[in-house]
Structures are given as C-alpha cells and as structure tokens.
Amino acid sequence: MxxxxxxxxxxxxxxxxxxxxxxxxxxxxxxxxxxxxxxxxxxxxxxxxxxxxxxxxxxxxxxxxxxxxxxxxxxxxxxxxxxxxxxxxxxxxxxxxxxxxxxxxxxxxxxxxxxxxxxxxxxxxxxxxxxxxxxxxxxGLLAASGVLGKTQPRDTDWQDIQLALTATRKLGELDIGQAAVAVGGRVVALEGAEGTDAMLERCADLRGSGRIRAKNKTGVLVKTAKPNQDLRVDLPTIGPRTIERADAAGLAGIAIEAGGALISDREETLAQADRAGLFVIGIDQAALSQGRAE
Missing domain, CATH: 3.40.50.20 (Rossmann fold)
Structure with missing residues (x-):
C-alpha cells in the first residue's frame, strides 16, 4: 500500500x-x-x-x-x-x-x-x-457556490463584492489577512492581525460616527483564502458571531469563497442571517472575475 x-x-x-x-x-x-x-x-x-x-x-x-x-x-x-x-x-x-x-x-x-x-x-x-x-x-462543511440563505444580493452589492474581493487579493499577496469590507463603492476596512470580528466592530464605529454615511443596510464583507494558500489549514471561516457583527455594522451581506471557506454552525448561521436580512453567498473567484457568479 x-x-x-x-x-x-x-x-x-x-x-x-x-x-x-x-x-x-x-x-x-x-x-x-x-x-x-x-x-x-x-x-x-x-x-x-x-x-x-x-x-x-x-x-x-x-x-x-x-x-x-x-x-x-x-x-x-x-x-x-x-x-x-x-x-x-x-x-x-x-x-x-x-x-x-x-x-x-x-x-x-x-x-x-x-x-x-x-x-x-x-x-x-x-x-x-x-x-x-x-x-x-x-x-460538506465547505461553502457551496451561490446564495446560501433567503436574502438575495442587489446589483449595488455585487459592485461592493467585486471591490472587496480585489482588496482581499492584495491583502493575501502581502500575507496580512483574508477579509475586507466595501461600502458604497469604496473599501472601508481591511483585516489585520486583530481578526474579522474586530474589523467589523471598527466598521460599526465608523458608521456610528458618521464616517460611513449610509442609512440602509449597505456594504459587503468578503472573506477568501489568500493566493496560493495551502487549503489544508487556516481556511476563512464565518459563523453566528460574524453575522451578529456584520448586522451591527449595518452591512447588507457576506460573500465567502465557494469550496475554500467554512461556515461554522451552518444552520444557525444561515438562519441568523435570514432573520437579520443579510445575504450570504458563496462566490467562485474565477467565475466572478468574468462577471457575476450567481
């Protein structure tokens, strides 16, 4: 053998x-x-x-x-x-x-x-x-491709997904982090050593102080693996706490890499996202680079 x-x-x-x-x-x-x-x-x-x-x-x-x-x-x-x-x-x-x-x-x-x-x-x-x-x-624990909950992303959300995805690629090239937030066509937060939860808390503070000016749920958290990352370890992960933080930050949804990210407590996470009115979507990076990956 x-x-x-x-x-x-x-x-x-x-x-x-x-x-x-x-x-x-x-x-x-x-x-x-x-x-x-x-x-x-x-x-x-x-x-x-x-x-x-x-x-x-x-x-x-x-x-x-x-x-x-x-x-x-x-x-x-x-x-x-x-x-x-x-x-x-x-x-x-x-x-x-x-x-x-x-x-x-x-x-x-x-x-x-x-x-x-x-x-x-x-x-x-x-x-x-x-x-x-x-x-x-x-x-089976990996995120599938497509919309994973009941809420659908809007056209403006796709623009933010593309922008935040570009930011995560740059972050990954520098071996810094796996996540970024884009709101209304601009990147407002990049993940560093503090992790995703702390980054989302910063976003909530920015919105509360008026530095992010958006009345309705707007903006997207994107989490992807780093370029050339060994997918056997340290996969991007979201869970119920991510939904809670994203909701508090006033975001419209979360996009994660299909086949390259984990959803902890999947049923609870997606149910919580549905209750909050947040979309959760698994994106295919190759397909997204050529257009919308629905």
Whole structure:
C-alpha cells in the first residue's frame, strides 16, 4: 500500500485549537464512519472539544504528540480550529522529543502566517504523517457556490463584492489577512492581525460616527483564502458571531469563497442571517472575475 492508501484506512488525528469547528469536523467524520482521535491543544481547545479528546497536550509536548499519533495508528493529521497566539520560545521546551527538533521548530515560528503554517505542515510530513484538510475528509462543511440563505444580493452589492474581493487579493499577496469590507463603492476596512470580528466592530464605529454615511443596510464583507494558500489549514471561516457583527455594522451581506471557506454552525448561521436580512453567498473567484457568479 502507498502512504495515502494506508492513511485512508487509519484513524485521522484532529489537532484541535479553539472554536466550534473541531467538534463539527469530528461529528462529520463520525457520520461518515471514519475513526478520529482528537488531540486538544491545552489552553486553546474549548470544553466540548476537550470532552472528546483522546489526549490534551501543550505546545512544548511535540515529542509526546508524535508518540501518541504513532501509538494510535494515525497517519492522517488535520490541523483544525483557531490559535489565539503563537507559542513563545519558553513554551516549547517541554520534552526530549521537542528539544531534539528544536532548530526546526524555531524556524517554523518565524515568518508570516502562511510561512508558519507551511513549516508546521512540514514538521508533520518529515515525520511520515500526511496532513489533510477539510476538503479531504469533510467537504460538506465547505461553502457551496451561490446564495446560501433567503436574502438575495442587489446589483449595488455585487459592485461592493467585486471591490472587496480585489482588496482581499492584495491583502493575501502581502500575507496580512483574508477579509475586507466595501461600502458604497469604496473599501472601508481591511483585516489585520486583530481578526474579522474586530474589523467589523471598527466598521460599526465608523458608521456610528458618521464616517460611513449610509442609512440602509449597505456594504459587503468578503472573506477568501489568500493566493496560493495551502487549503489544508487556516481556511476563512464565518459563523453566528460574524453575522451578529456584520448586522451591527449595518452591512447588507457576506460573500465567502465557494469550496475554500467554512461556515461554522451552518444552520444557525444561515438562519441568523435570514432573520437579520443579510445575504450570504458563496462566490467562485474565477467565475466572478468574468462577471457575476450567481
């Protein structure tokens, strides 16, 4: 058997950070009949994820992590969920397995987010594991193409989608963020290190102060993967809180990349968007560059 064939018959390990996505991936795998072993990142994974975990390890226990994966027969590994902060150098001095790999680990802690993630993937691959993504094991969690709720975007919304999409591409080229907001034909906010929620809060403040002058729901949040981003990790994600923040910012809707973005708590998220009168749409970037992708 090849490595891929062996991995597909073995349990998949979920290295789980914060948020609800790890739990939803584990649920999807169980429904598909695929065994998984959840490894909760100490200080990141929430209580629901920890309740499913076969192990809970800190940043400095990489040697123990590899030992657990080998003992459990896991060849596929998925890095899923958020990480609130990068580990500092003190936190990785945990066990002999970590110390032996210290030069490689330190190199992985430098550079931009994409550089970091690429190096983290390399840390697993050099040990003989295969890093997989949502598309490989739970594709049903990815956003489909087209309008996903009851509210339809207007012609003016499509203009803002195009503009914000252009902005996200530029952001991605610089490895800065995955999201932008355009209102009334101009970009008003770009995502930085603070994340999407904080960016939307800034938009709400701008509208409240009159810097964004729009009486009705106007403007669009666009979230896409960065150009050449490895789609096995760090996919753009929206959820109920995104809807809440977008509504508070007075936006008309949200556009995310079809097949390249996640919707956390899909039913709840779309129902909340319907109640708020916000559209949620999955866009095909290639199709959109040639015209409206409905």
């Amino acid at each position: 090849t490595l891929a064939e062996t991995a597909s018959h073995a349990p998949v390990a979920l290295i789980a950070g914060n948020g609800r996505i790890p739990l939803q991936v584990a649920t999807a795998l169980a429904a598909a009949g695929r065994e998984c072993k959840v490894v909760a990142i100490r200080g990141e994974a929430d209580a629901a994820t920890r309740s499913l975990a076969s192990a809970e390890l800190g940043w400095g226990e990489i040697g123990r992590l590899y030992a657990f994966l080998n003992k459990s027969g896991c060849r596929d590994v998925m890095l899923i969920g958020g990480v609130s902060k990068r580990p500092d150098f003190a936190s990785i001095l945990g066990d002999l397995g970590t110390l032996r790999r210290l030069p490689t680990i330190i190199r992985a802690l430098t550079g931009g987010d994409d550089s970091l993630l690429t190096k983290v993937i390399g840390l697993f691959e050099v040990e003989g594991f295969r890093v997989v993504g949502i598309k490989d094991v739970a594709p």
